[in-house]
Amino acid sequence: MTTMNLPVVSSCSVDGCSYNHDHDCHAGAITVTGVGDATCGTFLHGDEKGGVDENGHVGACHRADCRHNDHLECTAPGVEVGAGADPADCLTFAPA
Numbered sequence: 001m002t003t004m005n006l007p008v009v010s011s012c013s014v015d016g017c018s019y020n021h022d023h024d025c026h027a028g029a030i031t032v033t034g035v036g037d038a039t040c041g042t043f044l045h046g047d048e049k050g051g052v053d054e055n056g057h058v059g060a061c062h063r064a065d066c067r068h069n070d071h072l073e074c075t076a077p078g079v080e081v082g083a084g085a086d087p088a089d090c091l092t093f094a095p096a
Helices: none
Strands: 008-012 029-033 057-061 078-082
Touching: 008 057
Parallel strands: 008 078, 029 057
Antiparallel strands: none
16 A cells, blocks of 8 residues: 555644644654544644645554554545544544
C-alpha cells in the first residue's frame, strides 16, 4: 500500500495540534492508538506548525477492534479527528 492509497484525514478540529492548519491535518501519516477510545497518536500540542503541504493520511491503526481495521491498516475512506475522551480522538472509530 502506498501513501496514495492511505485513507485521508478528512477533518481535524483539534486546534492545539502542531499538524493542524485551518482544520486540516498536515501530518504525513497519523497513527491511531489507544485503549478504550481511539486516539490520534500523532497529536502534538504546540504552537509551531509542522507537517507536509497536503492533507494527512492514516498510516497505521493499532485498533484491531475497529470495523475499518484490516491487518492494522485503516480501510475507511477518510477519518475525522477531534475531541472525544482525549483532546485528539479518531471520531470515525466504529467497534467491530
